[in-house]
Amino acid sequence: MISSGRWVSGYAIQWLSSSSEIYDKDTDSYFKEIFLADSLVDTLKNRDQYLLYAHDPDKKICRIGQEEFHMVSDEKGLYFSVRLPNTTLCNRILREIEIGYIRSMSIGFNEIKHEKIKIGSGDYRVVSKASLKEISFVHRPAYIDTSVTINRTVEEELLSKIKIALDGK
Numbered sequence: 001m002i003s004s005g006r007w008v009s010g011y012a013i014q015w016l017s018s019s020s021e022i023y024d025k026d027t028d029s030y031f032k033e034i035f036l037a038d039s040l041v042d043t044l045k046n047r048d049q050y051l052l053y054a055h056d057p058d059k060k061i062c063r064i065g066q067e068e069f070h071m072v073s074d075e076k077g078l079y080f081s082v083r084l085p086n087t088t089l090c091n092r093i094l095r096e097i098e099i100g101y102i103r104s105m106s107i108g109f110n111e112i113k114h115e116k117i118k119i120g121s122g123d124y125r126v127v128s129k130a131s132l133k134e135i136s137f138v139h140r141p142a143y144i145d146t147s148v149t150i151n152r153t154v155e156e157e158l159l160s161k162i163k164i165a166l167d168g169k
Helices: 088-098 154-167
Strands: 007-014 022-024 029-035 050-053 056-063 068-073 077-083 104-119 122-138
Touching (some): 056 088, 088 122
Parallel strands (some): 050 122
Antiparallel strands (some): 007 077, 068 077
C-alpha cells in the first residue's frame, strides 16, 4: 500500500558523521569525509537544488520550492521533506522505501572549502563550505547515517504492514 499522503522525510546528510572510505585517484589514496554544521547554509538560500533518484539527472523528481519539497539545515543535519508526485518513478521509490530497499539518501555537491586532517591512521577531508546541487534517494550511500521514511498515519502504517505480510505468503 502506497501512502495516500505521499510525504517522505529524513536527513540527506548528518553533520560530523563520517562517510565510508572514498578513493582519490589524484593521490591514489583513500579518505573519509565529514561535513561541518552550517556547511550548506549559504547554498540553500539560492533554492536551486533538485531531488533525484540515484543521482541520475534524467530522473528528476522536483526542484526545491516547486511541488512540495523543503530542505533546512538544523542542529542534526540537512533535513528534507517532500510530497512525492504521483508518477511511475515516485510510486517505485515509495514502494522501495516501504519494503526497505531504499533507506538512505545522498547529496551531490561542489566543494568550496575544506581542510585535510589525520585522525589516528585515517585521513579525513572536513568540508566547511559546499554548494549543494541535489539530494538523491539511493541504495548505497557514502554516509550511512542518512535516512528516509514515509510519513504515515497509524492506519496507513497498519495497512502497509498487513499488505507486506500478505505479499510474503
